[in-house]
Amino acid sequence: MKFGKRLKQQMQDTLPEWRDNFLSYKELKQLIRFMSSTENGSIEYGKAEAEFVYLLNNEIEKFNAFFMEKEEDFIIRNKELQQRIQRVTETWGQKGTHPSETEYKQGMANIRNDMVNFHGEMVLLINYSNINYTGLAKILKKYDKRTGGLLRLPFIQKVLQQPFFTTDLISKLVKECESTIEEVFPAAVEEERKSMGSCEMTLVGEGIFRNTVAALLTMREIRSGSSTYSNFSLPPLSLAESEPVQSIPLNSPIPIL
Amino acid sequence: MEIGNELCLPKEIVFGKEGFDIFATFIVKGFDTMEQSVHEGPQVECTHIRRIDSDANETHSDSHLNYVPCFFGLLILGFLVEIFGPNMDGHPAISIQRLCAREFANLDASGAQSSSLPVISSTAVGKIQKLSGSHQVSMDRDFVKDPLVFHSNSISSNDDVIGSTTASHCTRANSSYSWPVDSLPGFHDFSGQNPVQSSQMQSNGSSADIMINEDLSKRNYWQEWADQLITDDETLNSNWNEFLVDVNVIDMGPKMSYQVSKPSSNLSNQEKHSQQQLSVMSAEVNAVVGPSSSAASAPTKLRMRWTPELHEAFVEAVKKLGGCEKATPKGVLKLMNVEGLTIYHVKSHLQKYRTARCRPESSEGPSDKKSTPLAELSSLDLKTGMDLTEALQLQMEVQKQLHEQLEIQRNLQLRIEEQGRYLQQMFDKQYKSGLNKLNDPSPTEPFAQTTDALCNLPPKNDPQVSPIQEEKAQQEPVPGKPASEENSEKSEWAANGPETKTTNDDDPPGIGPSNFQQSKHLKS
Numbered sequence: 104m105k106f107g108k109r110l111k112q113q114m115q116d117t118l119p120e121w122r123d124n125f126l127s128y129k130e131l132k133q134l135i136r137f138m139s140s141t142e143n144g145s146i147e148y149g150k151a152e153a154e155f156v157y158l159l160n161n162e163i164e165k166f167n168a169f170f171m172e173k174e175e176d177f178i179i180r181n182k183e184l185q186q187r188i189q190r191v192t193e194t195w196g197q198k199g200t201h202p203s204e205t206e207y208k209q210g211m212a213n214i215r216n217d218m219v220n221f222h223g224e225m226v227l228l229i230n231y232s233n234i235n236y237t238g239l240a241k242i243l244k245k246y247d248k249r250t251g252g253l254l255r256l257p258f259i260q261k262v263l264q265q266p267f268f269t270t271d272l273i274s275k276l277v278k279e280c281e282s283t284i285e286e287v288f289p290a291a292v293e294e295e296r297k298s299m300g301s302c303e304m305t306l307v308g309e310g311i312f313r314n315t316v317a318a319l320l321t322m323r324e325i326r327s328g329s330s331t332y333s334n335f336s337l338p339p340l341s342l343a344e345s346e347p348v349q350s351i352p353l354n355s356p357i358p359i360l
Numbered sequence: 361m362e363i364g365n366e367l368c369l370p371k372e373i374v375f376g377k378e379g380f381d382i383f384a385t386f387i388v389k390g391f392d393t394m395e396q397s398v399h400e401g402p403q404v405e406c407t408h409i410r411r412i413d414s415d416a417n418e419t420h421s422d423s424h425l426n427y428v429p430c431f432f433g434l435l436i437l438g439f440l441v442e443i444f445g446p447n448m449d450g451h452p453a454i455s456i457q458r459l460c461a462r463e464f465a466n467l468d469a470s471g472a473q474s475s476s477l478p479v480i481s482s483t484a485v486g487k488i489q490k491l492s493g494s495h496q497v498s499m500d501r502d503f504v505k506d507p508l509v510f511h512s513n514s515i516s517s518n519d520d521v522i523g524s525t526t527a528s529h530c531t532r533a534n535s536s537y538s539w540p541v542d543s544l545p546g547f548h549d550f551s552g553q554n555p556v557q558s559s560q561m562q563s564n565g566s567s568a569d570i571m572i573n574e575d576l577s578k579r580n581y582w583q584e585w586a587d588q589l590i591t592d593d594e595t596l597n598s599n600w601n602e603f604l605v606d607v608n609v610i611d612m613g614p615k616m617s618y619q620v621s622k623p624s625s626n627l628s629n630q631e632k633h634s635q636q637q638l639s640v641m642s643a644e645v646n647a648v649v650g651p652s653s654s655a656a657s658a659p660t661k662l663r664m665r666w667t668p669e670l671h672e673a674f675v676e677a678v679k680k681l682g683g684c685e686k687a688t689p690k691g692v693l694k695l696m697n698v699e700g701l702t703i704y705h706v707k708s709h710l711q712k713y714r715t716a717r718c719r720p721e722s723s724e725g726p727s728d729k730k731s732t733p734l735a736e737l738s739s740l741d742l743k744t745g746m747d748l749t750e751a752l753q754l755q756m757e758v759q760k761q762l763h764e765q766l767e768i769q770r771n772l773q774l775r776i777e778e779q780g781r782y783l784q785q786m787f788d789k790q791y792k793s794g795l796n797k798l799n800d801p802s803p804t805e806p807f808a809q810t811t812d813a814l815c816n817l818p819p820k821n822d823p824q825v826s827p828i829q830e831e832k833a834q835q836e837p838v839p840g841k842p843a844s845e846e847n848s849e850k851s852e853w854a855a856n857g858p859e860t861k862t863t864n865d866d867d868p869p870g871i872g873p874s875n876f877q878q879s880k881h882l883k884s
Contacts, residue, residue, distance in 0.1 A: 167663070168663060171663055171664075171665050171666075174665070174666065175666045175709065175712060176712060176716075178666055178667070178668055178671050179671065179709075179712055179713055179716045180716055181668070182668070182671060182672075182675065183716050183717060212748070215752060216748075216752065219752045219755050219756055219759075222756065222759055223755065223759045226759045226762050226763045226766070229763065229766050230762060230766055233766050233769060233770060233773075236773065237773075240773070256780065256781065256784060259777055260777070260781065263774070263777060266665055270770070272667065272668075274763075274767065276668075277763055281756075281760065284756065311755075312754075312755045312758065315755070315758050315759050315762050316758055318762055319758065319761060319762050319765065322762075322765060322766075322769070326769075338772075
């Protein structure tokens, strides 16, 4: 399947408020098609070329804006979750001011729920960044190929520096989140695995979990082998066979609510 | 870089003198109407302008505001050229492009300046297409915002900053960020050389009229034009107000670290952030025009990248001021005392903070649960009988997996680009040396050196990469051209490469080309 379709699919599967912030792959491709059909020196060609670059820059701005906005949100949420843990422990914990087992458990369960979703959203943001980058790389490659231009390399170097691609901070937050969860909510891992392997699950709605699974599957498909393999292509995704992901069907025929 | 030239207006746009007159009157008329509208405009705007004008001539802000209109004139010239150009064929030449370019060349010592207008034109062209087509409003926001961005950037940066960044940016790939900076030296010099300019322009006829008239009316004209395009007029006006206020606010702070068009330094600043203590913080501001979706959002044209440390300082400040309800943006801004931070950044951040804090705070109790994800999870429960914990665990697993894969993918992408860049450098070097060698037809040795150098690239020891290396090694045989698709010349070299390597190689011939492929892939 082609990238454009995959991107569309991913956009459909993604969280609703994110949909408009993905790459306008189709428009860019149309511009390239137009350019390769018109004469090289003509006015229309020049205009299309200028518009292509303009659109590219616009897209980058769009990504940056969305990404930084989300990043800011995550920074705030991260701090909030940490503070909540503190507060719950201090108030209802065993050594706290009003020790209460039930309240403590409840509070912690809420926090755990929120943390897992928080983690999920952050990972989805990184996925967002990545898929848009991939799209950009592809469209630039197409551009160079069809028009014989030399836009790709310098442009991609510029993209690499952009805020939306420099996801180090978010990655760090994700790892912190993981370690906090493991610390605060230790769980028995082996039992989980057993039950996970045998269960049949269907995912409903547009929640984070669904999107994550969708993202993983899309990623694997995008990388599953390219007709134009070159030095700039990524190798196929290696997911271990026994991963729970594979056993999760995405589209439920029977809505459950 | 060839990019800039490639994308500039390919031909000179020739303007007949007649056409130019029409064009000039059009602009002047526009300016007149602008002037009217500004006096009718909101009070704040007028007083602001008056205040600035009444200052002594030496003040920065005054001269800056004068520059703004002047440069607009040139911008508009560039824009409108596209509209009028095609109609003016066959007339005796006053070449607009040459005119503008010449002016720019006069304004700035560095010859690179002359490339800035083509750069501008090409980005402008795209915008003009949208505008002149059917007065569509689609690109309006960006269209209007860009000059505003450009304003605040140009006004706030120092000469030094510009001097250093201009040269590097004239040669960069075309970007809408670069032109504000490029044009800035022109800005400062322009008013200084006004008499010279006007005398030069006299010879070109009515263009002088334009330049002289535009001073006061330029921004009014712009506003009027923009008003026609923007659906949400209020936003625009408020944007203008904020912007004008912003000018002064920004101007007062000499030590702004505005990252206008050097994206690389953004990254280094970000890294610095994560290591710096609170006391030594400086805000990193990206001159990014974010297309704000809601009309009510704060009209910050400059987007700031928050970090956990900055947020810590913010939280501290808010705490001192008595909590998120009582704290005011101004107070927080003062307390934080971070350079480069504006009240708009604080305002929007405070808003977010309040939303995040004050809602879940009231629902800390046992009764609260976030409905959406929980509903989803409980739907899973119904189906499978899995309890909440297990569902969460599963979710975590999947998320962790995705994250891991994303990290791997990102690293690969970085390495691929790095290698591609390295390859290109090597090819360029070889090509140049090949040219210099006066028809020395021995591509084998240089290329063998290239490949050896590639093989010697220190591979980053990444445990995640090793399974991927094996995967690559098991790939189907790839096409024989290992070269990047960048350059046809390069591919010629590359085509020669594997073949020659095969003959010279000690390895069995059949493996030659694919071996070459493998070695390159293994390094990536």
